[in-house]
Amino acid sequence: MKRLKIVALTAVLSFVASVVSVKAQDAAEGEQIFKNNCAACHATSDEVLVGPGLKGISGRRPIDWIVKWVHNPQAVIASGDKYAVDLYNKYNKAQMTAYPNLSEAQIKGVIAYIDAQAAPVAAAATGAAPATGAAPAEGSSNGGMMQYIMIALLLVMVLVLVALLSIVSSLSKLANVSPDSPEAQQIPLFQRIAENGKKIATNSAFKTGAALLITLLIGKATIDAAYGVGIHQGYAPEQPIQFSHKLHAGQYQINCNYCHTGVYKGKGANIPSANICMNCHNAIKRESPEIQKIYRSLEKDEPIQWVRVHNLPDLAYFNHAQHTNVGGLECTNCHGEIAKMEVVQQRSTLTMGWCIDCHRKTDVNAKGNAYYDKLVELHNKDHKETLKVQNIGGLECSKCHY
Amino acid sequence: MTNNKIMFTNKTKSLFLSSVVVLSMASCGDKHNDPGTEFAANMYHSVGYEPLSQTEGDTNHINPYGMNMRLPVKGTVPRQYYEQAIKKDSIDGDLLQMDLVARNIKSGDMASSEALLTNPFEPTEANIEAGKLQYERYCIHCHGEAGKGDGAVAKIYKGVPVYSSDALKNLNDGHIYHTITHGKGRMWAHGSQISSADRWKIVLYVHQLQQAP
Numbered sequence: 001m002k003r004l005k006i007v008a009l010t011a012v013l014s015f016v017a018s019v020v021s022v023k024a025q026d027a028a029e030g031e032q033i034f035k036n037n038c039a040a041c042h043a044t045s046d047e048v049l050v051g052p053g054l055k056g057i058s059g060r061r062p063i064d065w066i067v068k069w070v071h072n073p074q075a076v077i078a079s080g081d082k083y084a085v086d087l088y089n090k091y092n093k094a095q096m097t098a099y100p101n102l103s104e105a106q107i108k109g110v111i112a113y114i115d116a117q118a119a120p121v122a123a124a125a126t127g128a129a130p131a132t133g134a135a136p137a138e139g140s141s142n143g144g145m146m147q148y149i150m151i152a153l154l155l156v157m158v159l160v161l162v163a164l165l166s167i168v169s170s171l172s173k174l175a176n177v178s179p180d181s182p183e184a185q186q187i188p189l190f191q192r193i194a195e196n197g198k199k200i201a202t203n204s205a206f207k208t209g210a211a212l213l214i215t216l217l218i219g220k221a222t223i224d225a226a227y228g229v230g231i232h233q234g235y236a237p238e239q240p241i242q243f244s245h246k247l248h249a250g251q252y253q254i255n256c257n258y259c260h261t262g263v264y265k266g267k268g269a270n271i272p273s274a275n276i277c278m279n280c281h282n283a284i285k286r287e288s289p290e291i292q293k294i295y296r297s298l299e300k301d302e303p304i305q306w307v308r309v310h311n312l313p314d315l316a317y318f319n320h321a322q323h324t325n326v327g328g329l330e331c332t333n334c335h336g337e338i339a340k341m342e343v344v345q346q347r348s349t350l351t352m353g354w355c356i357d358c359h360r361k362t363d364v365n366a367k368g369n370a371y372y373d374k375l376v377e378l379h380n381k382d383h384k385e386t387l388k389v390q391n392i393g394g395l396e397c398s399k400c401h402y
Numbered sequence: 403m404t405n406n407k408i409m410f411t412n413k414t415k416s417l418f419l420s421s422v423v424v425l426s427m428a429s430c431g432d433k434h435n436d437p438g439t440e441f442a443a444n445m446y447h448s449v450g451y452e453p454l455s456q457t458e459g460d461t462n463h464i465n466p467y468g469m470n471m472r473l474p475v476k477g478t479v480p481r482q483y484y485e486q487a488i489k490k491d492s493i494d495g496d497l498l499q500m501d502l503v504a505r506n507i508k509s510g511d512m513a514s515s516e517a518l519l520t521n522p523f524e525p526t527e528a529n530i531e532a533g534k535l536q537y538e539r540y541c542i543h544c545h546g547e548a549g550k551g552d553g554a555v556a557k558i559y560k561g562v563p564v565y566s567s568d569a570l571k572n573l574n575d576g577h578i579y580h581t582i583t584h585g586k587g588r589m590w591a592h593g594s595q596i597s598s599a600d601r602w603k604i605v606l607y608v609h610q611l612q613q614a615p
Contacts, residue, residue, distance in 0.1 A: 255543070
């Protein structure tokens, strides 16, 4: 069977090759030329990238016309050739780059490569189908998550039940009635619990213990709540558009700076305006309802109201550029692994203790920065340890509070 | 004795109840959407107009949508290097001169950019290295590490060219600068994101990639 396929394939290939009457090595050179010069705008399939897909071009147009077109598309359009003018108008009047240096043989090689690509296209297409089919399944992963949570909850409930039952049995033991004795067996479970509970409630040691435990629990809850005032750690607000940093910064490896344009230059990192989204989303995922929110915002000239996640109190001054550009810190240093977050969450506490701790530990990034040369020199005269941020005023109140 | 006992159980009951209430309040609630309690809000929220501040209650009443930022007036040119521009031999001066020329070139006028613009930065090692850094921040996800149009985004965006291809390998400073600033073909304008100095440094690095095999 396999052999039959191969025979069929070679038959097709040789047929194609004989039609264009170009040798296989020309097709190999053609591949090189195509990938370097044409692939940016043309696919070898039917797919339209910038210009038309070139599948079956050898059948569509005569070779003389193709050569003339590649050498100087503008001249062909100017000559009033109907096919050329229609093509030009159909593709938004985008002028194809002229390649006057490509010889006729080279152009034929490219065509041979395109025709050779057309043959195995069917196999490639069936291979690609499941990959595209897998994309929507990813969206339903939230439902899967819910299931896990439900199962976990059920497990916890079962554990609680087991714990309660064991408490009941130990209480029965405390009450000196053997739970296995016939009289104990006859009393219903809840009555036993109530009776044993009454007995235990009169035990003064138990009463004191319980009172102490409850007071401690309330005390701890109060202190925790008090310490949590003004700390937004774990804050992960829902955004107007379900933007995924995991996808953009993680999978597609787009640098933080591409959208957060101020992060190396200014105090704030900046939230990108819609035109930056459009640099890619003019073409990518245009049908998605989330992406169409960008289009709507642009059409109405209304800003997208993203919800700010990191709200440093106004009483403390913070500057991104000083930390990223001068200090050379990575974004993840303070923001956590953004590239793995579906929804961005505030990972660090952003408390003063957290800032100070880092200023105590971190060396000044003095390498290649002439500003620090004399400071380092002076510091090294008296100290064995390297120059830390705290040594250049990183703990001064007025550095951040003024 | 019995009286005493009842009183105590009542106490324990109330203690127990209150602890349950406190614990449930501490554990439940929409944590993801709630930043939590703030103390002394007047020290937390800026009185001055911070560019990206977002506080309920005291939004900006002058600007549309309560934003603190405004677009620059149409047709104006930022002149942050104005003083240096007077001194002739400074890079900032050269940069500003070139900037003034570039800003007068319309987005469709590639020919003028090719003819009039030259890179104010010398192709020194430090400048090319700086250009590489900016290239890695702004370009690499589409154009790829070596400018072969094979970045992670290019696979789905499509139509990203190879710098060293016959059509692109000889493009000059002005052409590349114009492309970054105003876009070309499928690429959209990146002038609003990248400062002109950084754009010129990227041009230096792209020249290097054009010559790569």
